[in-house]
Amino acid sequence: DTGVSQDPRHKITKRGQNVTFRCDPISEHNRLYWYRQTLGQGPEFLTYFQNEAQLEKSRLLSDRFSAERPKGSFSTLEIQRTEQGDSAMYLCASSLGGSERQETQYFGPGTRLLVL
């Protein structure tokens, strides 16, 4: 399967613990995005990378959240000191990242986080 992959698919943790999620984009894609989705809502943008550079962060991304894409390939999203309000589906997407503004983003299956 050459699509976007995410790991783990599910994570249950206790409040206050740290969690880390991984995303592997489609191999030739330069842009990588993280979104968060809660029940009954559409996905909300968190941050994105052009290669290894983190170009934009949403105000939703508090200082407990950090994302990296060290070699411009896979990315990790870490949440420190998790809170119950962090429970959500965390979606990763990737795109080619060329000059075409109407480029398509392809989503991974998501990591579903439950904070107890």
Added chain:
Amino acid sequence: RKEVEQDPGPFNVPEGATVAFNCTYSNSASQSFFWYRQDCRKEPKLLMSVYSSGNEDGRFTAQLNRASQYISLLIRDSKLSDSATYLCVVNTGNTPLVFGKGTRLSVIA
């Protein structure tokens, strides 16, 4: 005002019916528009891009009205497999995608 607004539904329609979803967006600088489909507990998948001239893909037709900042999706001859949440998505060109909350469709036998 939300950036992208959709009627959440649910729309419950019989097989074979025609159903239309509407979406409005607030940012007049928006440059590209999409409809994504999301099945329960799955990731969003691109259904179609929306072009100014309108476009059709089989049973699906998308329309864009820039003056009214309005996007629509028409599904003809609904199938049971069309049951899903349909997300209206907008891109201003400088920021990543902005999603509506989605419209839930249930096609009933």
